[in-house]
Structures are given as structure tokens and as C-alpha cells.
Amino acid sequence: MEIHDVPDSRQTGSTGLEFWFDFASTYSYPTALRIEKLAKACDVTIIWRAFLLGPIFQSQGWSDSPFNIYPSKGRYMWRDLQRVCNEHRLEFHRPSRFPRNSVLAARIVCAFESTPWIADFIRQVFSANFVLDLDISDPDVLSDCLRLLGQDPETVMATATGPSAKSKLRISTSNAQKIGIFGAPSFVIGHEMYWGNEHLEKAIERARQTSP
């Protein structure tokens, strides 16, 4: 899609693939687990963009996930997500609570997006939600994810709960809305956008073609 009014705070001129996700988003789970291997095979750089779907849904008049508001859509999604995970040989356990609050986990990504461990952290958190059925809004759960990666939870949490991380996530969500994102996973390559896990391969191919 044509993206107008790209805000200054957004990295522009990047030649990579922006992967926009919310840890609460069901179809973002298979994408998060698949994307790095596919991108590496095509020499495509991933720019990890955590944001919150909640405020975007709210601006459309939804106070809950559309999968909860519209039951037939929800029933289809859970069945389809199981099929998608089977197809990609990904473990999947339907979370006992959906959607889960992803604010703290997203703040950690925003605060530490350029660290070498962030991709592993993202996969850990998605697996905590969609395989282990753990409450990813619980600092203890996120601390366990961090410990598994050799990170000190106290240091990370102190930064992630500070004003800078909070501001970064607010800006990220606002940027998502400005560039026309309405769901997750979404992929942005220059002025083109793709929405949905099933379009990941197409998005990577587009990023490969447009890289300098």
C-alpha cells in the first residue's frame, strides 16, 4: 500500500523487512518462529517492530479481539492456527486466556530492539503464550524468558519499565496506525505492506528484490 506521512521517529530508508507484531496476536506466533530462518536464506534483514493492537482495535470501536467479538471468525481462527502450526511443525497449545496483555513484553522489545538476544527473546515469549500457556503479562514469566537467554531480569525490567521504553512503545503503536497497520503480523517493505502469516514468504521475496 502507499504509505503517506511516514513519521520522523520511524526508521526510514531501511532496506530490510519490518515485521510488525503483537505478542497477543495469534498468527504472529507462527510468523515469529519462522521468519528469521527464511529471511537469512534470502539475505534479508529483519527489523523487529513490537506494537500494541489494542489501541488500534479501540479506534475501530472494538474493546476486545475481533476473534472474541465475532465468534465464527474466532472458531475458524483457532482451527486454522492449529492447521498452520501442524503444516510448519510448530508446537501449539491454545492459550487458556486470550488475548493476553502484551504491554510489558513489548516494552522490553522496544527498549532492547538492537541487542543480539532480542530475536530469541521474542520467540521465547511467543512460545510461552502459545505453547506453554503462560501468562506473558507476569514479570516472573518474562524474567524466566530472559534468564534462559543469559540476561539479568532485574536490569532489563528496570529499563523496560522506565519512561523511555514506555514512550518507545507508544510511538511504535502510533506509527503502526499512521502507516495503515490494522492487524498482525504485518510486513512493511518501503511503501508496500503485507498482512498475515501466509504472506510472509511473499514479503521476504519483495524485500529481497528491493534490497540494494
Next chain:
Amino acid sequence: MEIHDVPDSRQTGSTGLEFWFDFASTYSYPTALRIEKLAKACDVTIIWRAFLLGPIFQSQGWSDSPFNIYPSKGRYMWRDLQRVCNEHRLEFHRPSRFPRNSVLAARIVCAFESTPWIADFIRQVFSANFVLDLDISDPDVLSDCLRLLGQDPETVMATATGPSAKSKLRISTSNAQKIGIFGAPSFVIGHEMYWGNEHLEKAIERARQTSP
């Protein structure tokens, strides 16, 4: 998805691929033009299922297409539909009016679903809407579609506007809702459902595997 309460009026035990579509549905257009060739190559029988999305949307509280109600979703869809049509080398011209009333065209399909010309008629009507930008609610436009196929418009229209055709479309739409259809194109193979043009190949493969 698990489909319960399959109504008696629905053909059950069919081993083909049920293709559920609305002539007003944007992504049903590329599917309608692609499906027969793909299905034939896999020896899969298509069961053409015209229905109306309007009453299903209304039951979700929408009085218009979600692509009109949610502008960012709509902007994405038009851009994406153009890309999809490019990819499949299908002509596409964004209709000057969306969505168009598809009731009469759907009644024709319901009344003549087992005729040898119905697949051609379906393609003609979709092309009228999404290539020629014609008003498919206009009986003259549909009459032209019928004439192109060597059918007598007067005879067809007399049947399609009769009580039996009207009842068939009402039942079809009610059946769609009962089996959990919430959008188009949708594909039903036994108890499995797939939604979206991008899942056509997957649905055909599923139908091929389950055919006796």
C-alpha cells in the same frame, strides 16, 4: 473447522469442494476465475455456492462491507487485490461502486446451479463487476452476460425472480451462517473450512486427498 448442525437442505456427503462466494466480494473475484482450472487438474468437483454476505455482516452489527467501515483495512485490500490480480495475470479495474448488490445474480446461480453454463456465467458476472465496472444489480447487465453464453435472458430471469429461486438463496445464506462462514471466498470440504483466495490451493489439495 468442526461443522455441526449441517442442515438437511444442504447437499451432504458430497466429496467435492464447496466454493462459497458472493458476487460483491472482492477476493472472490480472483478465486472465481482461477478455481476451475486448478480443480480440474486435481480431479476435484466444484460445488458452486452463491450466498449473500450482507445478512451475515448484519448479524455482526455491520451495515456495510467491513472494507468500507474500517478504512485502513479497505485501503490495504484494494492495493492487495491489485497485487493478487497482477500475480495471476487477471485483469482488474477497481469498481466505481462497492459493494454492488448481488442478489439477482446470486438467485440466477441458485436457480441454475446444475446447468453446464453456470461456471461461465459466474466468471462473466465477476468480470462485469471487477473488470468492466458494470452494475451487476442491473438486469440488463446480467442479460448481456447470459446472451454471451447463448442463454435466453427472459427465460432465465423469469425463473430467477420466482419464489423458488428466492427461497434457494435464502436457504443458501442461512446455511452459510450455520456452518460458520463469515466471509468470502470460503471453501468447505467435509468438516474442514478455509477462508480466503490465498487458501484456494490448500483447499483443493484437501479435497483431492479426501475424494474417494
